Amino acid sequence: EDQVTQSPEALRLQEGESSSLNCSYTVSGLRGLFWYRQDPGKGPEFLFTLYSAGEEKEKERLKATLTKKESFLHITAPKPEDSATYLCAAESNFGNEKLTFGTGTRLTIIP
């Protein structure tokens, strides 16, 4: 069965303090690894898709990387508006487009 594990569960950072979120996955044939941002009471908002080990994608202060077993979301010099829950999800080649999500990392940036 496909599994996605995210760590830490929660992270508090000072504004400007860079850090990384981890996503470990066990999937039968990874088709894609997705990162989403979710604000309270809202649906997840798409950030990145990574398809193969070694791939990296960037968007503003966020950079996502992928290895054969895990993905990292690096946050550089975060601002308070980056506070949200960050969700990782994996899609298997055999899952008929089903995403398996982790439980997320709740990120709080303190001004």
Add this chain to the structure above:
Amino acid sequence: DTGVSQDPRHKITKRGQNVTFRCDPISEHNRLYWYRQTLGQGPEFLTYFQNEAQLEKSRLLSDRFSAERPKGSFSTLEIQRTEQGDSAMYLCASSPPLGRDGYTFGSGTRLTVV
């Protein structure tokens, strides 16, 4: 295009009642998904449509749950004889043909069963 719309945003119902939720996907998107999310958890897959065909259903989708997408446009998710354990956020998402850059989610319907 206003994105994926879900209605209602909130629903409070008594245990044993039936409820129905609606999802209007982005107009060019032929793929539509339903997920359920409880507090502190990630979304869990429920079902997937390509056009009007329901191609995948999770084991989580008991016989009290039914989803339809009659003309390949909007979709409905019905829960019969609601139970307190059905309380959750029900999320709808859509994606275009051959889309690989993630789904677009709606804002969800928050169901509370009392």
